[in-house]
Amino acid sequence: MPNPKGNPQNFEPIKSDRDKSLDGKLAFRVTKEVEEQVKAQDDPPEFCREAIQKALDEKKGK
Template sequence: MSNPKGKPENFGNQESRELTDNLSFRVTKEMKDAVKAKDDPSEFCRRAIQKALDEESG
């Protein structure tokens, strides 16, 4: 059985944009704890990164 968490459609993103790549970086313990406390930590990070990229380019 496949992992349902690995399907892009489970993340609310556009079907044409597959979530195939990984990104990792170091954070403080406090940052990690705060992110992990979110209902959907991965989606929170994706939205935060996209927001920062949009602000930088606009």
């Protein structure tokens, strides 16, 4: 019978090697084609983070 209080390992924070924690969340709509292309990447969340950061850096540089 499963533990009704859950698995204790699920309550431990995720370990990260990042300098800053990922506290914020973004949600936005895209076309189905873009969604499929992003999901086809090896690590879709990291791909999106890098793409957004690259665009922000380019915009700041102008």
